[in-house]
Amino acid sequence: MSELIRLESIVKSFDDTVVLNGINLSVAENEFVTLLGPSGCGKTTTLRIIGGFERPDEGRVFFDGKDITNMPANQRPVNTVFQNYALFPHMTVGENIAFSMRVRNKPESYIKDKIKYALKLVNLDGFDGRRIDQLSGGQQQRIAMARAIVNEPRVLLLDEPLGALDLKLRQEMQYELVRLKKELGITFLYITHDQEEALTMSDKVVVMNEGYIQQEGTPEQIYDEPVNAFVADFIGDSNILPGQMTDEKLVRINGVDYPCIDGTEQGFPPGRLVDVVIRPEDIDILPYGQGQFNGTIISKLFIGVHYEMLVQSEDGNIEWLLQNYDQHDVGEKIGMKVDPENIQIMHKPKSEAESARELDL
């Protein structure tokens, strides 16, 4: 896959607040890339810089090898699906979709065919005469998609397009988006703060926080091997604990040594202080005394598919979060064990600022 968009050390601040701290990003042709992060992490600003609505203070934006940093928004070969759709309220659905083609003076017969094609693509056949305020949120979302793609952009930028929809619709639209992307064969650059959305749809997830890219990788990599506590915490529930390497591929947490798969080779020599991530579903429950460590269940929640439990270690120092299909009672004493490959060792941040900058080093 060839590279389509490249951001080179983008810096952007508003007034005195630095929003982007030197972002480097590469998006390949036909890739589904998601920028994921909490609000204020800089993901929307990154998208707006690619769309041409903001100019970076420093750094360059390349599109297909060409420098487009100073190209105005209306000349860029990208189109955007805006957060609240930004459909033109005084125009019909058809006129909204036709807008970009009328700007380019396309013949009316061509426009008519294109509207039909676009509406069919988003499953809203025959809606061209409707008024925008007659549409439901989900329908507006689809029209925003249709309007953005008739122009045949090589990249579609999507700014939290599902944010305003309810849960059920959001899940449906996730499948829709993946289908659309396959049919169109174009690149999607997607923005969300919803980790589930990011994990289900993307080829590549880029986790951002405070203007820095924290981690970049496939959804599996991000979930299974978070590089720091922020990523681990942001992507799903997890136990993040302080630990120390006591021997080659052996980590001590709260006085207990656990075998793991990271050692000197991965940058964790014996003696190094580390953070350890253990996903709640990776802790197995055994009869009391038969596991690596013991604890008492102090709370239990039924979540639907599984139970979520808080287990306090016997010395009272740590509360473990567990997810398990079997039911156990509050107050029950249990033993627990974690397989070595499920223990994720991470570098400990030396200070707040360094924790954010960690990956840039």
Place this chain on the structure above:
Amino acid sequence: MRKIFGRVYVVIIMLFLYLPILALIVLSFNEAKSMSVWKGFSLRWYEELFHSKLMVQAIANTFSIAILAALIATIIGTLAVLGLAAMKPRTETVLMGFNNIPMLNADIVTGIALMLFFLMFHWPRGYLTVLFSHTVFCIPYVILSVKPRLNKNTDKLFEAALDLGASERYAFRKIVLPELRPGIMSGFLLSFTMSVDDFIITYFTRGAGINTISTLIYSQVKVGIRPSLFALSTIVFVTALVVLVAVNLRQKRIDAKQAY
């Protein structure tokens, strides 16, 4: 009992509000010059009205000034709104404060201030000074009615238009302007009625030779009112009524269209 009391109350209010106007309309069709005797239906005072150069001139002045002042104020006010939106929030807040003061200011103060201003610069008072003054006091109302239409949402729509390849000029004309249109329309109508209605500011800024309907009536009161003034007032009232009904019907049609 309570219901009856409520109805009586409403009827009394209506009587106080509309009975004088009704009396005015009836008297304008009275054959007699007297205000207390009904001598039969006649259009005599309407004839006199349209044969009196003074009155026709006043009507023409009133409406031409109102239309021109509303038009100029609407253009300047709308441009001001666009300018304000591009400013830093702090500057914008300060300027909006300045915009609001003239509306709270007593008309008599505005009138005298404008008069002194014209005297100071030896600007001979007449049609143009009245037009200038009306334009000035209408601008804040236009700004106030257009400004709410230009918000974050319009910014987003503008960006969306650019994103779809439109030039800034095209995006403004096709997307932003239609969004502002209801505010511009109501700003224009508001300015028009404010201008037609105004007496005090006109009184202080007009020259000796020019009258509007309100200043003419005022000067006639001193020499004794002729029923042709009733005819004039009736025409003004009916015109206002027709405009009001038309605006309301139009709004209803828009609402109905939106509800569909």
